[in-house]
Structures are given as C-alpha cells and as structure tokens.
Amino acid sequence: MELHEHIQGRIADLRRLQYADGTWRFCFEGAPLTDCFMIMTLQALHKKEDRLMNRLTERIAGLQDANGAWKLYKDEQGGNLSATIGAYMALLMSGRFSKSDSNMRRAEDFIKARGGLARTHFMTKFMLALFGQYPYPKRLSLPMTIFLLPPSAPFSIYELSNYARIHLTPLIVCMNKRFVAEAEHVPDLSHLLGENPDWFKQDRVPFLDTLLKEGKQLASYPVKIHQKGYQAAEDFMLKRLEENGTLYSYASATFYMIYAMLALGYKEDAPVISQALQGLSTYFYETERGLHLQNSPSEVWDTALLSYALQEAGVPPQDPMITAANEYLLLRQHTKKGDWAVHAPKAEPGGWGFSDMNTFVPDNDDTSAALRAITRQASREAKYETAWKKGLNWLLQMQNKDGGWGAFEKGADNEWLTLLPIDNAEDAIIDSSTADITGRVLEFLGTYAGMNEKHRIVKRAVEFLVENQREDGSWYGKWGICYIYGTWAAVTGMRAAGVSANHPALQKAVRWLESIQHSDGGWGESCQSSEKKRFMPFSFSTPSQTAWAIDAIMAVKGKEASSVQRGAAFLLRQNELSETALTYPTGLGLPGGFYIRYHSYNHLFPLLALAHYMK
Numbered sequence: 001m002e003l004h005e006h007i008q009g010r011i012a013d014l015r016r017l018q019y020a021d022g023t024w025r026f027c028f029e030g031a032p033l034t035d036c037f038m039i040m041t042l043q044a045l046h047k048k049e050d051r052l053m054n055r056l057t058e059r060i061a062g063l064q065d066a067n068g069a070w071k072l073y074k075d076e077q078g079g080n081l082s083a084t085i086g087a088y089m090a091l092l093m094s095g096r097f098s099k100s101d102s103n104m105r106r107a108e109d110f111i112k113a114r115g116g117l118a119r120t121h122f123m124t125k126f127m128l129a130l131f132g133q134y135p136y137p138k139r140l141s142l143p144m145t146i147f148l149l150p151p152s153a154p155f156s157i158y159e160l161s162n163y164a165r166i167h168l169t170p171l172i173v174c175m176n177k178r179f180v181a182e183a184e185h186v187p188d189l190s191h192l193l194g195e196n197p198d199w200f201k202q203d204r205v206p207f208l209d210t211l212l213k214e215g216k217q218l219a220s221y222p223v224k225i226h227q228k229g230y231q232a233a234e235d236f237m238l239k240r241l242e243e244n245g246t247l248y249s250y251a252s253a254t255f256y257m258i259y260a261m262l263a264l265g266y267k268e269d270a271p272v273i274s275q276a277l278q279g280l281s282t283y284f285y286e287t288e289r290g291l292h293l294q295n296s297p298s299e300v301w302d303t304a305l306l307s308y309a310l311q312e313a314g315v316p317p318q319d320p321m322i323t324a325a326n327e328y329l330l331l332r333q334h335t336k337k338g339d340w341a342v343h344a345p346k347a348e349p350g351g352w353g354f355s356d357m358n359t360f361v362p363d364n365d366d367t368s369a370a371l372r373a374i375t376r377q378a379s380r381e382a383k384y385e386t387a388w389k390k391g392l393n394w395l396l397q398m399q400n401k402d403g404g405w406g407a408f409e410k411g412a413d414n415e416w417l418t419l420l421p422i423d424n425a426e427d428a429i430i431d432s433s434t435a436d437i438t439g440r441v442l443e444f445l446g447t448y449a450g451m452n453e454k455h456r457i458v459k460r461a462v463e464f465l466v467e468n469q470r471e472d473g474s475w476y477g478k479w480g481i482c483y484i485y486g487t488w489a490a491v492t493g494m495r496a497a498g499v500s501a502n503h504p505a506l507q508k509a510v511r512w513l514e515s516i517q518h519s520d521g522g523w524g525e526s527c528q529s530s531e532k533k534r535f536m537p538f539s540f541s542t543p544s545q546t547a548w549a550i551d552a553i554m555a556v557k558g559k560e561a562s563s564v565q566r567g568a569a570f571l572l573r574q575n576e577l578s579e580t581a582l583t584y585p586t587g588l589g590l591p592g593g594f595y596i597r598y599h600s601y602n603h604l605f606p607l608l609a610l611a612h613y614m615k
Contacts, residue, residue, distance in 0.1 A: 003614055006572055007313050010607045014306060015321055017603075022324030023356070024306050026600035027285040028298040030589060031072055031083060032060050035293050036090035037255045038280065040131070043093050044183040044259075045268045045277070052291075057094045059290030060087050061103065068106025072595050073527040073585055075538065081114045082121040082593060085192075089128065092187040099187065108192065116194025121593055122423040125199055126171055130259055132180040133189045137199050142172050144229025147236060151342045157236075158342045159417060161431035162361060162408045165339070166240065166253045170260030173233050179263035200421035234264055238272070242357045244282060245275030249358040251283055251295045279357070295589075299356040300332050301366055302600040307373035309604055313611035317376040326377055326384070329370050333387050334362045340398070343411030347397035350390030364405045364437050365479065367395050368444040375448045392449055395441060396457060403460030404433025404468075405441045407479065427478075427591055435468055435475035439489030446496030453497045462497055465490045466505050473505075473512035474535060481545070481586045481595075482529035487513060488548035495555040510556045513549050514563045521566030522546040524581075530591035543574050544586045544598075547605035551612055559613050568613050571606045 019025055035056050042049055064070055069079020070087045088107040091097040097104055111117070117125070117134055128134035147169075151158040157165050173179075237257050240248055247253040254276050261273055283294045307325040315322055334349045338360040341347065351362025352370040371391045378388035398410045406413065413432040418425045442461050445451040451458050469475055469490070470483075477486030491509050499506065517523060522541025529536040550567035557564065574582075587596030598604075 002572065003568075003610065007607065007610055007614060010603065010610075011310060011313060011315060014310060014603060014607075018321055018324070022303065022326070022328035023299045024302045024325075024600060025297070025299055026302050026598065026603075027287055027292065028294045028296060029285070029287060029292055029585075029597040029599065030295050031594050032063060032070060032087055033083070033594065034251045034255075034283075034295050035060055035291075036086040037127070037252070038293050039090040039094050040127070040183065041255055041258060041277070043185060044131075044181040044262075045273070046184065047277075053094050054096070055291040056293075057091055057096045059287075059292065060091060061097070062289060063087070064103055064107070066106075068103070068108070068110040072593075074580055075526055075528065077528075078114075079110060080592075081111065081119060082124040084110055084114075085117060085120050085124055086127065089131075089133070089187065089189070093131075093183065093185045095185045111192050116192045117189060118194035118197040122199060123167075123593070126174070128189070130174065130179065130181050131183060131186045133186070134193075135197060136175055136178050142176065144172075144176060144226045144233065146172075147229045147232035148225070158339065159412065159414055160429060161406075161412050162248070162339055163431075164429045166248045166250065167256055169233055169236055170247075170253070170256035173230065173260040174256075174263045177263040179259065181259060181262065230264065233260075237261075240360055241272070241276075242279070242359060244279035244357045245272070245277075246279040246357065247276070248361055249296050249353070249355050251280055251293060254280055295594075296358070297355045298598065298600070300329070300352055300358070301354050301369065302598075302604075304329055304352065304366065304369035304373045305604050305608075306600065308369065309608040309611065311373070311376060313607055313614075317380070326374050329373055330383065330387055332356070332358075333370070333391065334359060336360075338362065340409040343409055344397050347394055348390065350387075350392075350394035351398075352391070361408060362394070363408045364395060364398055364441055365407065367391055368441050371395070372444055372448055395444075399457060399461070400433045402433050403462075403464035404435075404438040405461070406431040406433050407437055424590055424593065433464060434478040435465060435486045436477035436479055436489040438464055439475070439486070439491070439493030442493030443489070443496040446493070446498060451497070453499055458497050462494055462499060465494060469505050469508070472535070473508035473510075475509075476533070477588070479588055480548075481525050481527055481588055483535045484513070484516075484523055484525050484545045484548050485586070485588075488552040491552040492555050501556045506556050510553050513553055517549070517563055517566070521570035523549040523567070524584075527585060527588075527595050530588055530595075538584075540578065540581050541570060542581055542584050542586055543571060543577070544601040544605045546570055547609035551605075551609045554609075554612055564613065568610060571610055574602070574606060 017024060039056055065079055070083040072080045072083055084107055125134045129136050146155055149156045237247060242249050247257040258273050258276055283297055285292050285294050303325050307322055332352055334351050336349055351367040353362050354366050371388060374384050374388055377384040399405055400410050400413060409431055413430050417429045420429060438461050445458055453459050453462050474483040475486035475490040476483060487509050491506055518541050520541055523545045524538035524541040525545055526536040526538045546567050550564045553561055553564050585595040585597040587598045589596055
C-alpha cells in the first residue's frame, strides 16, 4: 500500500506541475558559462539592461566558493579553472565588481595557483580572445575554403559532430579575422596570463603540423576564393537559425554566432543579432539560487520521458494529462531535413529534438523517448501511428556501421579527428556510437517495436554493447553520470532485445552494480568519473542514479533481489535526502566543462523505477 500511495503522490505532483500546453518545463541547469557569456555579450552590444545584469551577477557571485573558485559540482577538487576565469571576467565586465574586491582577489589567487589563463580550456581562451585578453594563435589561420568543400571531402565540416560544427564555424571566422569586440569594463588580465600561452595540447601538436601541411593547398587559393569561404560560413549559420533567432537552439552557439556576425561587419543592432538576443532571453529560468540562462531548454526531453514514465506507472493514455503531453509531442516532430541527411540521404524526417524551438537537430535519445510516449496511442489513432512509423524509420536509419547509435547523426565518427590537439577532442569532435544511446534505442526497439536480437539491426547493436563492455562489467555513459548511467542503459536495452538474463555480460554488469551499492540502499557516482574515465564513487546516494541501478538489476534478477528491495526503500525516503543529494548534477554535456542538473530527474527516474518495481 505504501508503494502504491507513494506512486500516486508522485503522479499527483506531476499533474500539478504540467503546463497548459501539455509540457513539463523543468530547468536544464548547466555551468555558469551561459550566464557569464550573457553579461559579456550585453556589454559588447552596449545594451543597458541594469536589472538583468544585477540578477545575473548576483547569482554568479553567490556560487563562488570560500577559496575564490567556482565549482561545476560539489566534490570537484579545489575548483574549476575555466569556470572561475569565466565568472571572474564576467563579474568585472558587469561593472558591479572591481579587482580590489575581496572575492575578486580570492579568484585571482586561485587562477594564479592553477597556472593562469594559459592552462584554461580551449573554448575559454576563445572567450578571452574575443575581448583581447588572450592572444589568437600566431601560426594558425584555418583556410576559409574548408566551407566550400563538398560533404564527401576528407576535410569537410560534416566529418565533425554537429556540436563541433556549429561551434567551430563562428570560432574559425572570429579567429581568422582576429576579431576583438569593443565592450565596456573589459579588464586587463595580462597579469594572469601564465607561462607559455598556447591554444593546443602539446602532446598532439605533431598531428596539427601534419594537418596544417595538408591544408596548405587550400590556403594557397586566391583571396576571392577565401572571401567566398567567409560567405559560405555566414550562409551556413544563417540557414540554421531557429524561429526564435538562436543558432541550432543552443545558447552557446548563438553567442559565438553573434561575435562571428560582428566580425563579418554586421552592426550591433542588426536584425539577426537583435533576434538572437531576444531568443536567448526566453531561455532564462528562475532557480532557487537565482536567474539562470539555460543552454537549451529541455521541454521535449522532459515531456516525452515523463509521459512515458506516467504511463508505465499506470496512467492510461486517454488521461487528459497524457493526451495533452502527447499532442504537444506530435507538434514537435521534425518535418525537414537537417545536417543529419548528409550521411543518411535516404532517411526521411521523423525525429524529435531536445527543446521546444529545435527544428534542425533531432537526436536518437529524444526520438526514442517520444516514441515510447506515443506508442500506446499509435495503436488507436491514425495520426499517432503515422508519426510513430516516421520516427521509427528515422531512428533505424541512424544506426552506425559498428552497430551502435551516436547522439545526433550517423557517420560522424572518424576517430582520427580525436587526435586534434584541442581540449575534449575525444568527447566533442565526433559523434561516435555510445553505450548509453545504443542501449536506450535498443530498449525502445525491443519493448515497443517488437524487435529482438534475431533481427539484424538489433543483433548488431547487441554485439556492439558486448564488445564495448568494460572489464569490471560496466559501460561508460556519455550523456549521464556516468558508469551507472551507461550500465543501466546497456543492461535494460539488452534485456528488452531478448538477451538472456544468464548472459555473462549481464551477470557481470549486475555484480558490478551490486558491488557499489551504498549502505543506505542507494547509489552515487561522482562527476569525476567523466574526467578520470573510471568509476569514481560518491559519498552519498542520489535519486536518479539509484533509480538507474535498481532498474538495471531488476531487468536481470527481478524485484526480489535484496539490492533492489533496499534501493526501492531508499527511493521511498527521497524526501528525507539532503539538498546536496537532491541537487547534484547527474547529466553530462562535456567532461570537465559542462555538467547538467536536470530538475526533472528526481521526479522522472524514481517514478519509472518504482513503476517497474510495482509491476
């Protein structure tokens, strides 16, 4: 009875939290990077937004640790250099703080102790270079002719992941133009530069030299050709603006695009820049710590997964709450071809993106989530059946040659690109198959599309997972923290595909999960796992990671396993957890640079796991 009442309470809470348009709009809370960039951009565009500036600076300043640093997660050792430099720069540029303030002096001390600006992330150096506080690379100008290459060319921008492509395009424009914005209150940070300032990882510079030699032929083309390259880069960005003026719906890419347009000669009040700024303003969310600019709101992701979880918990598809959510999802199914069509020319549109405004960038995780949500209605109504079939066909077309699925596209997985000597090249430059996305797609295909391991597509995916299991029995998850997340996705996917519970890979995975269970019955994993590339335990348990773990173990051992019983009991005590446990980020964007606290996850995943337990 306690479990049933607990689940009903969660359902009632979600009913109250649903918006009139059928969505759930929880905060997608990331690093302070976006807030810092908003402050800098307002100053670069000479916008007098005093109230907004005050609110942003208040929250950023409030996040500073006693040692002067800013952290991206609670147990980050000492602090994060890039986040600290970004916050320090933004607060000074706001005009609300000066170098003589005690909190700014503490930040300076931390920056110096960590090696200064020279030791910061590649993208942070770019942010600093935009305001003349870090030198652009002396020996590097990437030939603009790269934007004239056909998609099939070895150096085509379509070899990059969509994340890299959309961020590097404006970066290359600014870098080649050596653009420096004229903004108010730009501080002189030369005293923080550090030793041997460079942009690249020295252990990989030989590869860069080889790449530059190969690019000399492109660079030797006439100036007119390079000018056409600038035009092609400009057109590339303009053709990917969403209705709200943002680039690919991402705040970070939109900021970069604004500076690229300024570098290309656009005026500060040009319509494309004004519309971009207006679009960004719709991404603000009021958190318990103050106003935060989301990098990309998560309406589709939250709504699709919550609709699915509620139905798993017994809410019928004809319930007005589910009907409203799924009607919204129908409206957000993509209808036009995006960059994904370059490597999948035979695929027709049918996927879903992450945010409300996203119409260019569908992804495999959101698509499988939306399809889960509408499956039950697809068997009853023609419009849902049509949407479901389109989504399924698109998803199947996105499978990579190795049998797995990446996040956004197929075929953007050339490993040689990870040798580029820039930070996070191995994490962001390509969009290779991952265990978490592959497992979640498999879980959908097996549970809701009736496809098992005898099917060629499913068989290849299972083989990919088995081949990529780690020695300890876990899998690495790229989009969640981290090994618990990846293992949950892989295990539930394989089981849904019909892989026997006695399969050695599954037995090994469960043994690993049970070996890391905490004494309180829960599970916890540190964000450090993403940086160390090995499991890093956390001293306390979190609701989402506990839900993932028991969901995986249940899929193999059933609900009677003592580890599952203890985990379920932990989730029933969720209201008693500390603020740290309830607010720890369990989503991952970029190791060491961008972690995500999905405000929906404490509602979503415990409900889903407990619903499966109740079944």
